[in-house]
Amino acid sequence: MVHFTAEEKVAVVSLWAKVNVELVGGEVLGRLLVVYPWTQRFFDSFGNLSSESAIMGNPKVKAHGKKVLSSFGNAVKHMDDLKDTFAELSELHCDKLHVDPENFKLLGNMISIVLATHFSKEFTPHMQAAWQKLTAAVANALAHKYH
Amino acid sequence: MLSAQERARVAQVWDLIAGHEASFGAELLLRLFTVYPSTKSYFKHLGFCPDETQLLTHGQRMLEAVGVAVQHMDNLRAALSPLADLHAQVLRVDPSNFPLLIQCFQVVLASHLQGEFTVEMQAAWDKFLTGVAVVLTEKYR
Numbered sequence: 556m557v558h559f560t561a562e563e564k565v566a567v568v569s570l571w572a573k574v575n576v577e578l579v580g581g582e583v584l585g586r587l588l589v590v591y592p593w594t595q596r597f598f599d600s601f602g603n604l605s606s607e608s609a610i611m612g613n614p615k616v617k618a619h620g621k622k623v624l625s626s627f628g629n630a631v632k633h634m635d636d637l638k639d640t641f642a643e644l645s646e647l648h649c650d651k652l653h654v655d656p657e658n659f660k661l662l663g664n665m666i667s668i669v670l671a672t673h674f675s676k677e678f679t680p681h682m683q684a685a686w687q688k689l690t691a692a693v694a695n696a697l698a699h700k701y702h
Numbered sequence: 703m704l705s706a707q708e709r710a711r712v713a714q715v716w717d718l719i720a721g722h723e724a725s726f727g728a729e730l731l732l733r734l735f736t737v738y739p740s741t742k743s744y745f746k747h748l749g750f751c752p753d754e755t756q757l758l759t760h761g762q763r764m765l766e767a768v769g770v771a772v773q774h775m776d777n778l779r780a781a782l783s784p785l786a787d788l789h790a791q792v793l794r795v796d797p798s799n800f801p802l803l804i805q806c807f808q809v810v811l812a813s814h815l816q817g818e819f820t821v822e823m824q825a826a827w828d829k830f831l832t833g834v835a836v837v838l839t840e841k842y843r
Contacts, residue, residue: 585821590821590824607822607825667809671812683733
């Protein structure tokens with residue numbers, strides 16, 4: 556089980572309070588689909604993904620990005636209990652969605668990059684370390700029930 | 703490997719950081735060591751807690767090499783050959799570490815350039831740095 560220090564928890568929680576989940580979620584998913592185009596394989600039903608602007612402006616991408624990032628809100632609330640918190644989602648991603656867990660790491664990395672664009676200097680190395688630790692732990696929790 | 707448009711975007715990003723190789727390089731290394739402490743194993747000569755001067759010196763060296771790569775995007779292998787030899791014979795940095803450095807590089811760019819670090823620039827820069835990493839590890843075996 557991943558252990559977060561008090562400082563790491565404060566860093567994560569304090570930044571999360573300022574995150575516009577709808578805006579950041581859309582950007583994170585949009586950037587993932589542009590920078591790593593093979594991730595589009597999971598989103599055939601999303602309509603127009605033919606260009607960078609189409610992807611970033613796509614309403615389904617924005618909506619789904621918001622949904623994905625909202626579940627990170629749950630992670631922030633349960634940093635000591637991620638495996639249980641994400642058990643059901645893990646089963647879903649394995650059994651129904653068939654998503655390679657490597658994608659969770661890519662998404663996690665993208666979250667740090669987008670947070671950096673929004674928070675700039677406030678996204679210090681220690682802040683980044685806490686967030687990357689959290690996203691890596693969520694990625695592991697989401698992969699935990701794979702079989 | 704990089705389209706003309708991607709090369710233009712790589713050059714665009716470089717123009718925004720050229721002249722700041724030392725400070726960007728130092729921040730890059732600081733983030734690398736903070737987020738991925740195991741990477742410090744390659745920098746024993748900088749000590750357990752590298753000071754600012756060491757980070758600036760080494761960071762500048764690394765960013766200047768990136769600058770060389772930017773100037774020779776159409777011929778990375780030739781331009782980076784001495785560095786590829788160095789990494790293969792002397793440094794022998796495990797290839798798994800390059801994505802970690804690339805991630806930190808993206809975060810440095812994102813935090814300094816913010817909205818100017820568009821998705822198109824990120825995509826081009828990520829592809830470019832990944833290409834550099836491939837060249838630097840190509841002679842490993």
